[in-house]
Amino acid sequence: AQTVTQSQPEMSVQEAETVTLSCTYDTSESDYYLFWYKQPPSRQMILVIRQEAYKQQNATENRFSVNFQKAAKSFSLKISDSQLGDAAMYFCAYRTLFSGGYNKLIFGAGTRLAVHP
Amino acid sequence: GAGVSQSPRYKVAKRGQDVALRCDPISGHVSLFWYQQALGQGPEFLTYFQNEAQLDKSGLPSDRFFAERPEGSVSTLKIQRTQQEDSAVYLCASSLDETGLGYTFGSGTRLTVV
Numbered sequence: 135a136q137t138v139t140q141s142q143p144e145m146s147v148q149e150a151e152t153v154t155l156s157c158t159y160d161t162s163e164s165d166y167y168l169f170w171y172k173q174p175p176s177r178q179m180i181l182v183i184r185q186e187a188y189k190q191q192n193a194t195e196n197r198f199s200v201n202f203q204k205a206a207k208s209f210s211l212k213i214s215d216s217q218l219g220d221a222a223m224y225f226c227a228y229r230t231l232f233s234g235g236y237n238k239l240i241f242g243a244g245t246r247l248a249v250h251p
Numbered sequence: 252g253a254g255v256s257q258s259p260r261y262k263v264a265k266r267g268q269d270v271a272l273r274c275d276p277i278s279g280h281v282s283l284f285w286y287q288q289a290l291g292q293g294p295e296f297l298t299y300f301q302n303e304a305q306l307d308k309s310g311l312p313s314d315r316f317f318a319e320r321p322e323g324s325v326s327t328l329k330i331q332r333t334q335q336e337d338s339a340v341y342l343c344a345s346s347l348d349e350t351g352l353g354y355t356f357g358s359g360t361r362l363t364v365v
Contacts, residue, residue: 138293167352177340179294179356225293229352237350238284238307241293 136161138228140242147216148250154201155211155245157226165231168202169239170211173223182224185209187231213247221249253277255357257343263363264333272328272360276345280355283326285318288340288359297341300326301349333364 137160147153159168170182185193185202192200197217201210213220226242256275264270276283282301286294287310296310302323311318315334320326330337340359347353 177342177359177361179342179344179354181354227293237282237352238296238299238310239286239294239354241295243291243293 136163136166136228136230136240138226138240138242140226140245142245143243144246144248146248146250147213149216149218151216152212152214153216153247155213155224155226155247157209157211157242159207159209159226159228161207161228163230167229167231168200168209169227169229170198170200170209171225171227171241172220173225173244175222179225183211216249218249218251221247223247255343255345255355257341257357257360259360260358261361261363263365266334266364267332268364269329269331270333270362272330272341272362274326274328274343274345274357276324276326276343277347277355278324280345280347281349282346283320284344284346284354285326285328286342286344287312288342290339294342297328330362333362335364338362338364 139158166187168185171179172182183195183198197214199212223244225244227239258273285297288294298318299307300320315331317329340361342359344354344356
């Protein structure tokens with residue numbers, strides 16, 4: 135069974151600085167998807183970034199980028215130029231590539247990010 | 252609608268009471284998922300629908316939990332004889348196709364069992 139581990143329950147960063155959130159996972163599959171989701175107090179999960187395991191190039195979305203290390207099963211999220219609106223819970227998630235009705239997301243326990251002005 | 256709508260936003264139930272949580276997905280979305288998020292934890296998968304067919308209910312924690320999507324649109328998650336351990340946020344997500352890649356989540360229902 136696949137598992138996702140986020141070892142940092144809480145992180146903090148100064149506005150305009152850079153922060154990295156860690157995520158490791160365990161799987162025997164060779165092809166899969168990895169995601170970072172943001173959950174603000176409104177509770178709605180918002181997709182931040184997605185990485186396909188078969189792509190070697192790290193995904194980037196504006197100020198958000200990932201460091202995907204497939205051999206190490208590591209998938210960290212870097213937030214550059216942090217903004218007050220980035221404060222939220224961040225969840226790392228795994229999904230198998232092949233769907234057959236079993237395309238659920240497996241989430242880590244989350245990291246609470248505080249942004250200080 | 253423009254997004255996934257869940258109701259009620261908050262629900263307080265007395266232990267032993269039955270509850271029904273509603274999810275109204277984005278119109279035309281084929282896939283619908285329910286997740287349970289305990290306090291301070293990540294969401295955990297409960298069940299998956301493709302149109303009206305419930306293809307995976309492996310995450311439902313007990314036979315007190317039941318989900319349906321009779322016409323392939325609105326879904327209801329029902330919990331019978333609620334227990335304190337059922338207290339959690341229940342999230343619904345929908346996706347346009349059967350791959351379930353492009354999830355859109357609702358804002359969830361926070362259930363508190365007292």
